[in-house]
Amino acid sequence: xxxxxxxxxxxxxxxxxxxxxxxxxxxxxxxxxxxxxxxxxxxxxxxxxxxxxxxxxxxxxxxxxxxxxxxxxxxxxxxxxxxxxxxxxxxxxxxxxxxxxxxxxxxxxxxxxxxxxxxxxxxxxxxxxxxxxxxxxxxxxxxxxxxxxxxxxxxxxxxxxxxxxxxxxxxxxxxxxxxxxxxxxxxxxxxxxxxxxxxxxxxxxxxxxxxxxxxxxxxxxxxxxxxxxxxxxxxxxxxxxxxxxxxxxxxxxxxxxxxxxxxxxxxxxx
Amino acid sequence: xxxxxxxxxxxxxxxxxxxxxxxxxxxxxxxxxxxxxxxxxxxxxxxxxxxxxxxxxxxxxxxxxxxxxxxxxxxxxxxxxxxxxxxxxxxxxxxxxxxxxxxxxxxxxxxxxxxxxxxxxxxxxxxxxxxxxxxxxxxxxxxxxxxxxxxxxxxxxxxxxxxxxxxxxxxxxxxxxxxxxxxxxxxxxxxxxxxxxxxxxxxxxxxxxxxxxxxxxxxxxxxxxxxxxxxxxxxxxxxxxxxxxxxxxxxxxxxxxxxxxxxxxxx
Numbered sequence: 268x269x270x271x272x273x274x275x276x277x278x279x280x281x282x283x284x285x286x287x288x289x290x291x292x293x294x295x296x297x298x299x300x301x302x303x304x305x306x307x308x309x310x311x312x313x314x315x316x317x318x319x320x321x322x323x324x325x326x327x328x329x330x331x332x333x334x335x336x337x338x339x340x341x342x343x344x345x346x347x348x349x350x351x352x353x354x355x356x357x358x359x360x361x362x363x364x365x366x367x368x369x370x371x372x373x374x375x376x377x378x379x380x381x382x383x384x385x386x387x388x389x390x391x392x393x394x395x396x397x398x399x400x401x402x403x404x405x406x407x408x409x410x411x412x413x414x415x416x417x418x419x420x421x422x423x424x425x426x427x428x429x430x431x432x433x434x435x436x437x438x439x440x441x442x443x444x445x446x447x448x449x450x451x452x453x454x455x456x457x458x459x460x461x462x463x464x465x466x467x468x469x470x471x472x473x474x475x476x477x478x479x480x481x482x483x484x485x486x487x488x489x490x491x492x493x494x495x496x497x498x499x500x501x502x503x504x505x506x507x508x509x510x511x512x513x514x515x516x517x518x519x520x521x522x523x524x525x526x527x528x529x530x531x532x533x534x535x536x537x
Numbered sequence: 538x539x540x541x542x543x544x545x546x547x548x549x550x551x552x553x554x555x556x557x558x559x560x561x562x563x564x565x566x567x568x569x570x571x572x573x574x575x576x577x578x579x580x581x582x583x584x585x586x587x588x589x590x591x592x593x594x595x596x597x598x599x600x601x602x603x604x605x606x607x608x609x610x611x612x613x614x615x616x617x618x619x620x621x622x623x624x625x626x627x628x629x630x631x632x633x634x635x636x637x638x639x640x641x642x643x644x645x646x647x648x649x650x651x652x653x654x655x656x657x658x659x660x661x662x663x664x665x666x667x668x669x670x671x672x673x674x675x676x677x678x679x680x681x682x683x684x685x686x687x688x689x690x691x692x693x694x695x696x697x698x699x700x701x702x703x704x705x706x707x708x709x710x711x712x713x714x715x716x717x718x719x720x721x722x723x724x725x726x727x728x729x730x731x732x733x734x735x736x737x738x739x740x741x742x743x744x745x746x747x748x749x750x751x752x753x754x755x756x757x758x759x760x761x762x763x764x765x766x767x768x769x770x771x772x773x774x775x776x777x778x779x780x781x782x783x784x785x786x787x788x789x790x791x792x793x794x795x796x797x798x799x800x801x802x803x804x
Contacts, residue, residue, distance in 0.1 A: 433651075435647060435649055435651035436651060436653065438614055438647070438651065439647065439651035439652075439653070440653075441614060441640065442612055442614060442640055442643075442644075442645045442714075443640065443665035443669065443713070443714070443717060444637045444640040444641045444665060444669040444670075444717060445665065445668065445669060446637070449668055449669070453664060453668055454653055457655050458653075458654065458655050461655075
Protein backbone atom coordinates (compact mmCIF):
# COMPACT_ATOMS: atom_id res chain seq x y z
CA UNK A 268 0.00 0.00 0.00
CA UNK A 269 2.28 2.71 1.23
CA UNK A 270 5.59 1.34 0.09
CA UNK A 271 6.90 2.67 -3.13
CA UNK A 272 9.09 0.62 -5.37
CA UNK A 273 12.30 2.33 -4.35
CA UNK A 274 11.80 1.76 -0.68
CA UNK A 275 10.89 -1.81 -1.33
CA UNK A 276 14.16 -2.34 -3.13
CA UNK A 277 16.21 -0.72 -0.44
CA UNK A 278 14.69 -2.60 2.45
CA UNK A 279 14.12 -5.92 0.85
CA UNK A 280 10.36 -5.91 1.37
CA UNK A 281 9.47 -7.58 -1.83
CA UNK A 282 5.89 -8.22 -2.47
CA UNK A 283 6.56 -8.88 -6.08
CA UNK A 284 10.03 -10.29 -6.29
CA UNK A 285 12.43 -8.10 -8.15
CA UNK A 286 15.59 -9.70 -9.43
CA UNK A 287 18.00 -7.30 -7.77
CA UNK A 288 19.34 -7.36 -4.28
CA UNK A 289 21.83 -5.27 -2.35
CA UNK A 290 22.67 -8.16 -0.12
CA UNK A 291 24.48 -11.38 -0.75
CA UNK A 292 22.79 -13.68 -3.19
CA UNK A 293 20.60 -16.16 -1.39
CA UNK A 294 20.54 -19.64 -2.87
CA UNK A 295 17.12 -20.28 -4.29
CA UNK A 296 15.35 -23.56 -4.36
CA UNK A 297 15.36 -25.11 -7.79
CA UNK A 298 18.51 -23.24 -8.70
CA UNK A 299 20.64 -25.57 -6.73
CA UNK A 300 23.20 -26.56 -9.28
CA UNK A 301 26.69 -27.19 -7.98
CA UNK A 302 28.12 -24.08 -9.60
CA UNK A 303 25.68 -21.56 -8.24
CA UNK A 304 27.29 -18.24 -7.35
CA UNK A 305 26.64 -18.90 -3.71
CA UNK A 306 28.38 -22.24 -3.75
CA UNK A 307 31.35 -20.92 -5.64
CA UNK A 308 31.82 -18.05 -3.21
CA UNK A 309 31.14 -19.95 -0.01
CA UNK A 310 33.11 -23.08 -0.65
CA UNK A 311 35.69 -21.13 -2.59
CA UNK A 312 36.31 -18.89 0.40
CA UNK A 313 36.54 -21.80 2.81
CA UNK A 314 38.77 -23.70 0.41
CA UNK A 315 41.05 -20.74 -0.09
CA UNK A 316 41.35 -20.17 3.63
CA UNK A 317 42.22 -23.81 4.27
CA UNK A 318 44.62 -23.82 1.35
CA UNK A 319 46.44 -20.74 2.64
CA UNK A 320 46.75 -21.99 6.23
CA UNK A 321 47.90 -25.42 5.19
CA UNK A 322 50.41 -24.44 2.53
CA UNK A 323 51.55 -21.17 3.99
CA UNK A 324 51.07 -21.41 7.76
CA UNK A 325 53.37 -18.47 8.13
CA UNK A 326 51.77 -15.91 8.29
CA UNK A 327 48.23 -17.23 7.65
CA UNK A 328 47.93 -19.63 10.59
CA UNK A 329 49.26 -16.91 12.86
CA UNK A 330 46.69 -14.47 11.55
CA UNK A 331 43.87 -16.96 11.99
CA UNK A 332 44.88 -17.63 15.56
CA UNK A 333 44.87 -13.93 16.28
CA UNK A 334 41.37 -13.22 14.93
CA UNK A 335 38.80 -15.29 16.95
CA UNK A 336 38.58 -12.68 19.72
CA UNK A 337 37.59 -10.19 17.06
CA UNK A 338 34.96 -12.52 15.62
CA UNK A 339 33.40 -12.87 19.05
CA UNK A 340 33.33 -9.07 19.45
CA UNK A 341 31.81 -8.64 16.01
CA UNK A 342 29.06 -11.10 16.91
CA UNK A 343 28.52 -9.43 20.24
CA UNK A 344 28.04 -6.05 18.60
CA UNK A 345 25.88 -7.48 15.81
CA UNK A 346 23.52 -9.56 17.94
CA UNK A 347 23.04 -6.99 20.69
CA UNK A 348 22.59 -4.21 18.14
CA UNK A 349 20.00 -6.11 16.15
CA UNK A 350 18.02 -6.89 19.30
CA UNK A 351 18.05 -3.30 20.45
CA UNK A 352 17.31 -2.14 16.90
CA UNK A 353 14.27 -4.42 16.87
CA UNK A 354 12.89 -2.75 19.97
CA UNK A 355 13.55 0.72 18.59
CA UNK A 356 12.21 -0.39 15.21
CA UNK A 357 8.99 -1.67 16.74
CA UNK A 358 8.45 1.68 18.43
CA UNK A 359 9.37 3.57 15.26
CA UNK A 360 7.19 1.34 13.07
CA UNK A 361 4.18 1.66 15.37
CA UNK A 362 4.86 5.37 15.63
CA UNK A 363 4.88 5.71 11.86
CA UNK A 364 1.37 4.30 11.60
CA UNK A 365 0.10 5.98 14.76
CA UNK A 366 -2.96 8.14 14.45
CA UNK A 367 -1.61 10.49 17.06
CA UNK A 368 -0.09 13.30 15.03
CA UNK A 369 2.74 14.07 17.42
CA UNK A 370 3.93 10.48 17.79
CA UNK A 371 3.66 10.01 14.06
CA UNK A 372 5.75 13.10 13.40
CA UNK A 373 8.42 12.14 15.90
CA UNK A 374 8.76 8.66 14.43
CA UNK A 375 8.82 9.93 10.86
CA UNK A 376 11.40 12.62 11.59
CA UNK A 377 13.56 10.04 13.37
CA UNK A 378 13.45 7.75 10.35
CA UNK A 379 14.14 10.56 7.90
CA UNK A 380 17.02 12.02 9.88
CA UNK A 381 18.72 8.71 10.51
CA UNK A 382 18.40 7.53 6.96
CA UNK A 383 19.88 10.73 5.69
CA UNK A 384 23.14 10.55 7.63
CA UNK A 385 25.93 8.14 6.76
CA UNK A 386 26.33 5.38 9.28
CA UNK A 387 29.97 6.19 9.92
CA UNK A 388 29.13 9.80 10.75
CA UNK A 389 26.35 8.67 13.05
CA UNK A 390 28.57 6.26 14.90
CA UNK A 391 31.14 8.97 15.51
CA UNK A 392 28.48 11.46 16.45
CA UNK A 393 26.50 9.30 18.85
CA UNK A 394 29.69 7.94 20.36
CA UNK A 395 31.01 11.38 21.18
CA UNK A 396 27.62 12.83 22.08
CA UNK A 397 27.05 9.98 24.50
CA UNK A 398 30.54 10.55 25.85
CA UNK A 399 29.55 14.07 26.82
CA UNK A 400 26.59 12.94 28.88
CA UNK A 401 27.51 9.58 30.36
CA UNK A 402 30.62 7.53 30.52
CA UNK A 403 29.73 4.21 28.94
CA UNK A 404 32.02 1.37 27.98
CA UNK A 405 33.08 1.76 24.36
CA UNK A 406 31.22 -1.30 23.27
CA UNK A 407 27.96 -0.08 24.80
CA UNK A 408 28.23 3.24 22.96
CA UNK A 409 28.94 1.42 19.74
CA UNK A 410 25.93 -0.86 20.18
CA UNK A 411 23.67 2.07 20.97
CA UNK A 412 24.91 3.95 17.92
CA UNK A 413 24.41 0.97 15.64
CA UNK A 414 20.93 0.23 16.96
CA UNK A 415 19.72 3.82 16.78
CA UNK A 416 20.71 3.78 13.14
CA UNK A 417 19.37 0.36 12.29
CA UNK A 418 16.22 1.03 14.32
CA UNK A 419 15.15 3.43 11.59
CA UNK A 420 15.51 0.83 8.86
CA UNK A 421 13.91 -1.77 11.10
CA UNK A 422 11.05 0.61 11.77
CA UNK A 423 10.37 0.88 8.05
CA UNK A 424 10.38 -2.90 7.72
CA UNK A 425 7.96 -3.29 10.61
CA UNK A 426 5.71 -0.52 9.28
CA UNK A 427 5.62 -2.11 5.86
CA UNK A 428 4.96 -5.51 7.45
CA UNK A 429 2.03 -4.18 9.45
CA UNK A 430 0.61 -2.40 6.43
CA UNK A 431 0.88 -5.57 4.39
CA UNK A 432 -1.74 -7.22 6.61
CA UNK A 433 -5.14 -6.86 4.91
CA UNK A 434 -7.32 -4.10 6.34
CA UNK A 435 -10.09 -6.60 7.01
CA UNK A 436 -8.06 -8.14 9.83
CA UNK A 437 -8.07 -4.95 11.89
CA UNK A 438 -11.72 -4.39 11.08
CA UNK A 439 -12.71 -7.88 12.12
CA UNK A 440 -10.83 -7.45 15.39
CA UNK A 441 -12.39 -4.04 16.08
CA UNK A 442 -15.83 -5.41 15.27
CA UNK A 443 -15.29 -8.11 17.90
CA UNK A 444 -14.66 -5.44 20.52
CA UNK A 445 -10.85 -5.42 20.50
CA UNK A 446 -9.18 -2.12 21.22
CA UNK A 447 -6.66 -0.98 18.63
CA UNK A 448 -3.78 -1.91 20.91
CA UNK A 449 -5.11 -5.37 21.63
CA UNK A 450 -5.89 -5.98 17.98
CA UNK A 451 -2.31 -5.03 17.19
CA UNK A 452 -0.95 -7.38 19.80
CA UNK A 453 -3.13 -10.41 19.22
CA UNK A 454 -4.04 -10.17 15.55
CA UNK A 455 -1.78 -7.91 13.51
CA UNK A 456 1.71 -8.32 14.97
CA UNK A 457 1.69 -12.13 15.10
CA UNK A 458 0.94 -12.11 11.38
CA UNK A 459 3.48 -9.39 10.72
CA UNK A 460 6.33 -11.40 12.23
CA UNK A 461 6.03 -14.01 9.52
CA UNK A 462 6.30 -11.42 6.78
CA UNK A 463 9.17 -9.45 8.25
CA UNK A 464 11.44 -12.31 9.32
CA UNK A 465 13.28 -12.57 6.00
CA UNK A 466 13.94 -8.81 5.65
CA UNK A 467 15.06 -8.74 9.27
CA UNK A 468 17.45 -11.55 8.45
CA UNK A 469 18.80 -9.41 5.63
CA UNK A 470 19.20 -6.49 8.02
CA UNK A 471 21.12 -8.78 10.33
CA UNK A 472 23.55 -9.59 7.55
CA UNK A 473 23.87 -5.94 6.60
CA UNK A 474 24.50 -5.07 10.23
CA UNK A 475 27.11 -7.79 10.51
CA UNK A 476 28.99 -6.13 7.66
CA UNK A 477 28.46 -2.60 8.92
CA UNK A 478 29.64 -3.59 12.37
CA UNK A 479 33.13 -3.35 10.91
CA UNK A 480 32.65 0.41 11.18
CA UNK A 481 32.85 0.24 14.96
CA UNK A 482 36.49 -0.72 14.62
CA UNK A 483 37.19 3.01 14.47
CA UNK A 484 35.91 3.32 18.05
CA UNK A 485 38.69 1.31 19.65
CA UNK A 486 36.57 -1.82 19.75
CA UNK A 487 38.55 -4.87 18.87
CA UNK A 488 36.18 -6.40 16.39
CA UNK A 489 37.25 -8.59 13.52
CA UNK A 490 38.52 -5.76 11.35
CA UNK A 491 40.34 -4.00 14.18
CA UNK A 492 42.01 -7.18 15.32
CA UNK A 493 43.23 -7.60 11.77
CA UNK A 494 44.59 -4.06 11.67
CA UNK A 495 46.24 -4.49 15.05
CA UNK A 496 47.97 -7.58 13.76
CA UNK A 497 49.01 -5.94 10.53
CA UNK A 498 50.37 -2.82 12.17
CA UNK A 499 52.70 -4.98 14.18
CA UNK A 500 53.81 -7.26 11.38
CA UNK A 501 53.25 -5.03 8.35
CA UNK A 502 51.56 -7.98 6.63
CA UNK A 503 48.62 -5.87 5.49
CA UNK A 504 47.77 -7.76 2.36
CA UNK A 505 47.78 -11.19 4.00
CA UNK A 506 45.84 -10.06 7.06
CA UNK A 507 43.14 -8.26 5.16
CA UNK A 508 42.77 -11.22 2.83
CA UNK A 509 41.92 -13.38 5.83
CA UNK A 510 39.66 -10.73 7.34
CA UNK A 511 37.74 -10.38 4.09
CA UNK A 512 37.42 -14.15 3.70
CA UNK A 513 36.10 -14.54 7.24
CA UNK A 514 33.50 -11.80 6.70
CA UNK A 515 32.51 -13.39 3.41
CA UNK A 516 32.11 -16.84 4.93
CA UNK A 517 30.01 -15.43 7.78
CA UNK A 518 27.66 -13.39 5.59
CA UNK A 519 27.24 -16.18 3.08
CA UNK A 520 26.48 -18.62 5.85
CA UNK A 521 23.82 -16.33 7.30
CA UNK A 522 22.28 -15.57 3.94
CA UNK A 523 21.95 -19.31 3.49
CA UNK A 524 20.04 -19.48 6.77
CA UNK A 525 17.83 -16.57 5.78
CA UNK A 526 17.12 -18.26 2.45
CA UNK A 527 16.15 -21.47 4.24
CA UNK A 528 13.90 -19.54 6.58
CA UNK A 529 12.22 -17.74 3.71
CA UNK A 530 11.67 -21.03 1.94
CA UNK A 531 9.99 -22.51 4.97
CA UNK A 532 7.81 -19.50 5.52
CA UNK A 533 6.79 -19.56 1.89
CA UNK A 534 5.90 -23.21 2.13
CA UNK A 535 3.47 -22.90 5.01
CA UNK A 536 2.40 -19.39 4.26
CA UNK A 537 -1.09 -18.70 5.60
CA UNK B 538 -38.44 4.43 22.18
CA UNK B 539 -40.81 1.53 22.03
CA UNK B 540 -39.72 -1.81 23.40
CA UNK B 541 -40.10 -3.47 20.09
CA UNK B 542 -37.54 -1.39 18.25
CA UNK B 543 -33.98 -2.76 18.28
CA UNK B 544 -32.20 -0.52 15.81
CA UNK B 545 -33.29 2.97 14.94
CA UNK B 546 -31.52 4.94 12.25
CA UNK B 547 -32.39 8.60 11.99
CA UNK B 548 -31.44 10.87 9.14
CA UNK B 549 -28.20 9.00 8.60
CA UNK B 550 -25.96 10.78 6.16
CA UNK B 551 -22.52 9.67 5.16
CA UNK B 552 -20.47 11.73 2.77
CA UNK B 553 -17.32 10.40 1.20
CA UNK B 554 -14.84 12.85 -0.14
CA UNK B 555 -13.84 11.73 -3.57
CA UNK B 556 -10.51 12.76 -4.92
CA UNK B 557 -9.95 13.24 -8.59
CA UNK B 558 -6.88 11.07 -8.57
CA UNK B 559 -6.80 7.44 -7.54
CA UNK B 560 -8.33 7.17 -4.10
CA UNK B 561 -5.74 4.65 -2.92
CA UNK B 562 -2.79 6.99 -3.09
CA UNK B 563 -1.09 7.59 0.17
CA UNK B 564 -2.45 9.89 2.77
CA UNK B 565 -0.05 12.73 2.33
CA UNK B 566 -0.81 13.07 -1.35
CA UNK B 567 -4.50 12.73 -0.63
CA UNK B 568 -4.38 15.56 1.82
CA UNK B 569 -2.69 17.71 -0.74
CA UNK B 570 -5.24 17.03 -3.41
CA UNK B 571 -7.98 17.57 -0.88
CA UNK B 572 -7.06 21.19 -0.83
CA UNK B 573 -7.18 21.40 -4.57
CA UNK B 574 -10.29 19.60 -5.56
CA UNK B 575 -12.74 17.49 -3.75
CA UNK B 576 -16.11 16.35 -4.79
CA UNK B 577 -18.65 14.75 -2.55
CA UNK B 578 -20.42 11.47 -2.77
CA UNK B 579 -23.41 10.68 -0.64
CA UNK B 580 -23.04 7.10 0.53
CA UNK B 581 -26.06 7.57 2.74
CA UNK B 582 -28.55 10.36 2.30
CA UNK B 583 -30.96 11.22 5.14
CA UNK B 584 -31.73 7.59 5.65
CA UNK B 585 -34.30 6.45 8.19
CA UNK B 586 -34.82 2.84 9.14
CA UNK B 587 -36.03 0.93 12.15
CA UNK B 588 -35.50 -2.73 12.79
CA UNK B 589 -37.59 -4.47 15.40
CA UNK B 590 -36.39 -6.99 17.91
CA UNK B 591 -36.16 -10.41 16.26
CA UNK B 592 -36.77 -9.03 12.83
CA UNK B 593 -34.81 -10.19 9.80
CA UNK B 594 -34.33 -7.39 7.31
CA UNK B 595 -32.78 -7.95 3.93
CA UNK B 596 -31.13 -4.99 2.24
CA UNK B 597 -30.81 -5.12 -1.52
CA UNK B 598 -29.64 -2.63 -4.07
CA UNK B 599 -27.08 -2.05 -6.81
CA UNK B 600 -23.42 -1.87 -5.88
CA UNK B 601 -22.43 1.51 -4.54
CA UNK B 602 -25.90 2.13 -3.17
CA UNK B 603 -24.61 2.41 0.40
CA UNK B 604 -25.71 -0.96 1.78
CA UNK B 605 -22.33 -1.92 3.19
CA UNK B 606 -21.71 1.59 4.47
CA UNK B 607 -24.99 1.39 6.35
CA UNK B 608 -23.91 -1.80 8.13
CA UNK B 609 -20.44 -0.48 8.82
CA UNK B 610 -21.86 2.65 10.41
CA UNK B 611 -24.06 0.62 12.74
CA UNK B 612 -21.06 -0.86 14.54
CA UNK B 613 -19.05 2.27 13.85
CA UNK B 614 -16.37 0.82 11.65
CA UNK B 615 -17.27 4.04 9.85
CA UNK B 616 -18.71 7.22 11.23
CA UNK B 617 -21.77 8.97 9.97
CA UNK B 618 -21.31 12.50 8.72
CA UNK B 619 -24.56 13.42 10.39
CA UNK B 620 -27.60 11.70 11.84
CA UNK B 621 -27.96 9.16 14.61
CA UNK B 622 -28.13 5.44 15.06
CA UNK B 623 -29.57 3.88 18.20
CA UNK B 624 -29.37 0.31 19.36
CA UNK B 625 -31.93 -0.07 22.11
CA UNK B 626 -31.32 3.18 23.94
CA UNK B 627 -27.63 3.35 23.21
CA UNK B 628 -26.65 6.06 20.79
CA UNK B 629 -24.01 4.45 18.61
CA UNK B 630 -23.09 7.64 16.85
CA UNK B 631 -22.46 9.60 20.02
CA UNK B 632 -18.69 10.15 20.11
CA UNK B 633 -18.79 9.53 23.84
CA UNK B 634 -20.59 6.20 23.49
CA UNK B 635 -18.71 3.20 24.81
CA UNK B 636 -17.69 1.77 21.49
CA UNK B 637 -16.79 -1.60 22.96
CA UNK B 638 -20.28 -2.02 24.30
CA UNK B 639 -21.67 -1.29 20.85
CA UNK B 640 -19.42 -3.85 19.27
CA UNK B 641 -20.23 -6.49 21.84
CA UNK B 642 -23.89 -5.90 21.15
CA UNK B 643 -23.50 -6.10 17.37
CA UNK B 644 -21.84 -8.95 15.51
CA UNK B 645 -20.80 -8.58 11.90
CA UNK B 646 -19.98 -11.11 9.20
CA UNK B 647 -17.93 -9.88 6.26
CA UNK B 648 -18.01 -10.83 2.63
CA UNK B 649 -14.35 -11.86 2.76
CA UNK B 650 -14.67 -13.79 6.07
CA UNK B 651 -11.62 -12.04 7.57
CA UNK B 652 -10.73 -15.00 9.75
CA UNK B 653 -7.42 -14.68 11.56
CA UNK B 654 -5.10 -16.85 9.47
CA UNK B 655 -2.60 -17.51 12.25
CA UNK B 656 -5.18 -19.07 14.57
CA UNK B 657 -7.10 -22.34 14.44
CA UNK B 658 -10.86 -22.29 13.95
CA UNK B 659 -11.41 -22.76 17.66
CA UNK B 660 -8.95 -20.02 18.63
CA UNK B 661 -10.52 -17.71 16.08
CA UNK B 662 -13.78 -18.08 17.94
CA UNK B 663 -12.44 -18.10 21.49
CA UNK B 664 -9.92 -15.26 21.27
CA UNK B 665 -12.36 -12.36 21.53
CA UNK B 666 -14.18 -13.71 24.61
CA UNK B 667 -10.82 -14.31 26.28
CA UNK B 668 -9.17 -11.02 25.38
CA UNK B 669 -12.15 -8.67 25.32
CA UNK B 670 -14.39 -10.17 27.98
CA UNK B 671 -11.73 -11.74 30.14
CA UNK B 672 -13.35 -15.15 29.97
CA UNK B 673 -11.30 -18.09 31.20
CA UNK B 674 -9.55 -19.98 28.46
CA UNK B 675 -11.18 -23.31 29.27
CA UNK B 676 -14.61 -21.80 29.33
CA UNK B 677 -14.06 -19.90 26.10
CA UNK B 678 -12.86 -23.02 24.34
CA UNK B 679 -15.83 -24.96 25.59
CA UNK B 680 -18.07 -22.25 24.23
CA UNK B 681 -16.13 -22.24 20.98
CA UNK B 682 -16.66 -25.96 20.57
CA UNK B 683 -20.37 -25.58 21.18
CA UNK B 684 -20.52 -22.86 18.54
CA UNK B 685 -18.55 -24.94 16.06
CA UNK B 686 -21.06 -27.71 16.60
CA UNK B 687 -23.85 -25.27 16.03
CA UNK B 688 -22.46 -24.35 12.61
CA UNK B 689 -21.75 -28.00 11.84
CA UNK B 690 -17.96 -27.90 12.06
CA UNK B 691 -17.28 -29.75 15.32
CA UNK B 692 -14.53 -31.78 13.63
CA UNK B 693 -12.64 -28.71 12.41
CA UNK B 694 -11.60 -27.06 15.64
CA UNK B 695 -7.89 -27.54 14.98
CA UNK B 696 -7.99 -26.57 11.32
CA UNK B 697 -6.44 -23.32 10.20
CA UNK B 698 -8.53 -21.07 7.94
CA UNK B 699 -6.44 -21.96 4.91
CA UNK B 700 -7.41 -25.60 5.36
CA UNK B 701 -11.12 -24.81 5.23
CA UNK B 702 -13.34 -24.23 2.23
CA UNK B 703 -14.92 -20.82 1.73
CA UNK B 704 -18.23 -22.00 3.10
CA UNK B 705 -16.59 -23.50 6.15
CA UNK B 706 -14.59 -20.33 6.73
CA UNK B 707 -17.72 -18.22 6.61
CA UNK B 708 -19.44 -20.54 9.08
CA UNK B 709 -16.49 -20.17 11.45
CA UNK B 710 -16.76 -16.41 10.99
CA UNK B 711 -20.42 -16.54 11.99
CA UNK B 712 -19.54 -18.64 15.04
CA UNK B 713 -16.80 -16.14 15.90
CA UNK B 714 -19.27 -13.27 15.85
CA UNK B 715 -21.77 -15.26 17.92
CA UNK B 716 -19.14 -15.97 20.58
CA UNK B 717 -19.57 -12.43 21.88
CA UNK B 718 -23.28 -13.06 22.44
CA UNK B 719 -24.48 -10.21 20.24
CA UNK B 720 -28.13 -9.28 20.09
CA UNK B 721 -27.88 -7.99 16.56
CA UNK B 722 -26.14 -9.68 13.67
CA UNK B 723 -25.09 -7.81 10.55
CA UNK B 724 -24.26 -9.73 7.41
CA UNK B 725 -22.36 -7.92 4.68
CA UNK B 726 -22.85 -10.00 1.53
CA UNK B 727 -21.94 -13.19 3.38
CA UNK B 728 -22.26 -15.45 0.36
CA UNK B 729 -20.95 -13.26 -2.46
CA UNK B 730 -17.43 -14.66 -2.28
CA UNK B 731 -18.59 -18.27 -2.24
CA UNK B 732 -18.95 -20.93 -4.89
CA UNK B 733 -22.57 -21.83 -5.51
CA UNK B 734 -22.38 -25.22 -3.84
CA UNK B 735 -21.18 -23.62 -0.61
CA UNK B 736 -23.79 -20.91 -0.42
CA UNK B 737 -26.43 -23.21 0.98
CA UNK B 738 -24.40 -24.34 4.00
CA UNK B 739 -23.91 -20.72 5.04
CA UNK B 740 -27.53 -19.78 4.39
CA UNK B 741 -28.68 -22.75 6.47
CA UNK B 742 -26.73 -21.44 9.44
CA UNK B 743 -28.21 -17.98 8.94
CA UNK B 744 -31.67 -19.45 8.58
CA UNK B 745 -31.32 -21.31 11.86
CA UNK B 746 -30.17 -18.10 13.49
CA UNK B 747 -33.20 -16.25 12.16
CA UNK B 748 -35.49 -18.98 13.48
CA UNK B 749 -33.98 -18.52 16.94
CA UNK B 750 -35.16 -14.93 16.92
CA UNK B 751 -31.90 -13.09 16.27
CA UNK B 752 -32.27 -9.56 15.01
CA UNK B 753 -30.57 -9.58 11.65
CA UNK B 754 -29.72 -7.01 9.04
CA UNK B 755 -28.55 -8.81 5.93
CA UNK B 756 -27.07 -7.28 2.81
CA UNK B 757 -27.50 -10.01 0.25
CA UNK B 758 -29.16 -10.85 -3.01
CA UNK B 759 -30.00 -14.41 -2.03
CA UNK B 760 -33.62 -14.69 -2.98
CA UNK B 761 -33.93 -18.11 -1.39
CA UNK B 762 -32.96 -16.70 1.97
CA UNK B 763 -35.20 -13.70 1.47
CA UNK B 764 -38.24 -15.85 0.88
CA UNK B 765 -37.45 -18.29 3.67
CA UNK B 766 -36.44 -15.95 6.44
CA UNK B 767 -36.74 -12.24 5.71
CA UNK B 768 -39.58 -10.35 7.33
CA UNK B 769 -38.87 -7.27 5.31
CA UNK B 770 -36.91 -6.32 2.23
CA UNK B 771 -35.38 -2.88 1.88
CA UNK B 772 -34.35 -1.62 -1.53
CA UNK B 773 -31.62 0.99 -1.51
CA UNK B 774 -30.23 3.10 -4.30
CA UNK B 775 -27.79 5.99 -4.17
CA UNK B 776 -27.78 6.15 -0.40
CA UNK B 777 -31.54 6.26 -0.03
CA UNK B 778 -34.23 3.75 0.73
CA UNK B 779 -36.44 3.63 -2.33
CA UNK B 780 -38.98 1.28 -0.91
CA UNK B 781 -39.46 -1.46 1.62
CA UNK B 782 -41.98 -4.11 2.44
CA UNK B 783 -42.58 -7.83 2.83
CA UNK B 784 -40.46 -9.91 0.45
CA UNK B 785 -43.50 -11.05 -1.46
CA UNK B 786 -44.60 -7.55 -2.26
CA UNK B 787 -41.17 -6.22 -3.18
CA UNK B 788 -40.26 -9.12 -5.40
CA UNK B 789 -43.56 -9.53 -7.19
CA UNK B 790 -45.23 -6.23 -6.93
CA UNK B 791 -42.73 -3.44 -6.47
CA UNK B 792 -44.11 0.05 -6.51
CA UNK B 793 -41.23 1.85 -8.11
CA UNK B 794 -39.80 1.41 -11.56
CA UNK B 795 -36.25 1.59 -10.20
CA UNK B 796 -36.88 -1.36 -7.92
CA UNK B 797 -38.45 -3.41 -10.69
CA UNK B 798 -35.60 -2.67 -13.04
CA UNK B 799 -33.05 -3.75 -10.43
CA UNK B 800 -34.94 -6.92 -9.57
CA UNK B 801 -35.09 -7.88 -13.21
CA UNK B 802 -31.28 -7.98 -13.17
CA UNK B 803 -30.86 -10.23 -10.17
CA UNK B 804 -33.81 -12.60 -10.46
